[in-house]
Amino acid sequence: MKNADTLEAIRLLASLDNVIVVFTVDGEQLLNAVALKSLNSFVDQKQSQQIARDFLGKLFQLVIELDEPNPSQLSQFIQKRLYDSIEVGIEVTDSFKRSEYLKQQVKEKADKEFKVDWEEAENEEEQASEVSDSYLKSTLAEVEYFTLLTGLFNIGNPRTLIRLHNSITLLKGLFPILIIDSEKLKQHIFYLFFNEVYTEGIPIYAFDIPEFIKRLESSRSLRDRAVQNHYLEDIYPNESGKLQVILNRVRKVSMPCVKRQ
Known part of the structure; x- marks a missing residue:
């Protein structure tokens, strides 16, 4: 039907x-x-x-359009629904502020450098234990970076955020090195979001990624240019072979890409 x-x-x-x-x-x-x-x-x-x-x-006799969730609501959702085991103490709205700052930086073409406080947050990183469900544990660093990318990539759909969080958990379960190597985990999370948003036309091979990122510079979308800026400052460079491994892993735990006609 x-x-x-x-x-x-x-x-x-x-x-x-x-x-x-x-x-x-x-x-x-x-x-x-x-x-x-x-x-x-x-x-x-x-x-x-x-x-x-x-x-x-x-x-339809009555139509109600849902409002886009604001940063405070999204940060509460991420903390209470996705990372409820982490004692944050306060809302992680700072990560949203960082993503907005990054976008504003691109918009104003400022020369100031912006870095995600990932290394500083690594002090909160937990060491992987021998417990079989250790991959279920998350860290403050992961919460902050997940929140940052949620704002940076403009993802406001709770179902999408749940799916992305589940994919991260699965990645940590499949590849335990991600539990103790925060930098590798950060890269996997970035490309997971990257694959989600740029599903149509995203390069299959790692050596095409830099050219794809370069094209975002000419985009009229503030999000595209902010993502490019974040990639160049905090993700790039990556060896082609290692990046291909990351892309392959991410695609195996993601929804299929939309192929161009």
Whole structure:
């Protein structure tokens, strides 16, 4: 059954007394899906979208658009839902401030250097124990860097953050060296986020990554240029062979990439 057929069936169900149907959808994608059904040689794209909008207007009596979570809400979510075992003491909003500063730095083309306080946070790093579930343990450094990248890459979807956190946990379980080597863990986390956001057209081979990063400089997106800046200052350089290993590991625990047509 196609999307539009499903909606038609639900519309009939919703017409019954004492029946309330709640949808959680991406409005734009749903509109395009319904419009596609009415698109033909007699109806152009604009008309089909109007037809789709009229149809959806009969089905949805009340529409509530969720607000984008703010840095404070996201930091609380990361701490309480993803890293609840870490005693942070205060919200890790500083990491969001760092990501915003990085973006502002790119925007203003400032010459000041910006570094993630990863080395300083390494003092909080726990040594890996022989306990089999040691990979489940996280450190303050990991929380801060995860929070930094959440702001830097503009990821506000809780489901996406949960999936990324689960992937990090799996990586640590598969490759225990990441538990004791904070720099390697940092690189894996970065490329995990990198693979998530730039899924379409991301290079397969490590030697193509520098050229891909270089192209971000000409992007009009503040996020793209901020990511490039962070890469050049805190991630680059990487030996091609070692980077390929990281990319292969990250892709095995990630959603499939979107391939260009």
